[in-house]
Amino acid sequence: MTDDHRTTALRTADERATLASFLDYQRDTLALKCAGLTADQLRTRALEPSGLSLLGLVRHLAEVERSWFRNVLGNEGRPGFWKHPDGSFAEFDTDTADPDEAFTVWRRECDHARELVAAADSLDVLGHYGEEVYSLRWILTHMIEEYARHNGHADLLREHLDGTTGE
Structure with a gap:
């Protein structure tokens, strides 16, 4: 893998900055796991029968x-980016997917998320999904969990592709 330029998770900051830095560290970890691979490697479903690929x-x-x-x-x-004609999610269908497009979309969404987090009055700001209510604090914590879980998958995929291991 390339040099490690991940965001440092803050150790003595306030709660928002700490959570945001941990989330950025996880985002950077995903990018690091994908760095230096070809489009075909990014599309490879390296661990059969799973359909997971880094892309x-x-x-x-x-x-x-x-x-x-x-x-x-x-x-x-906003609607999802990658959908099947029946409306189901198609993000894991990567046989012909364009890695440049995927990384551009992902980075744009991460940037927009950072803007929303920075603009929020507090971590107690609420968002809604149907009848469910979530605080920004919960969303940030959940996103750290989501990335950490998938970065574990990315570790295995990358190691299978080229033997590269590491945090």
């Missing part, structure tokens, strides 16, 4: 970013 994870996390930040927190009502 699928990037596309999935772009959808997750959009869903939680734009739609739940920001109430924007």
Whole structure:
């Protein structure tokens, strides 16, 4: 893998800055796991019978970013990026997917999420999904969990692709 340029998780900051830095560290970890690979490697489903690929994870996390930040927190009502004709999610269908497009979308969603977090009055700001209500604090914590889980998948995928291991 390339040099590690991940965001440092803050140790003595306030709650918002701490949570935001941990989330950025997890985002950077995903990017690091994908760095230096070809489009074909990013598309490879390395652990049969699973349909997971690194590119699928990037596309999935772009959808997750959009869903939680734009739609739940920001109430924007934006549709997903990658859908089957029947409306089901297609982010893991990567046989012909464009890695540049996926990374552009993912980075744009991460940037927008950072803007929403910075603009919020407090971590107690609420977002809604149907009848369910979520605080920004909960959303940030959930996103850290979401990335950490999928970065574990990314570790296994990357190791299978080229033997690269590491945090």
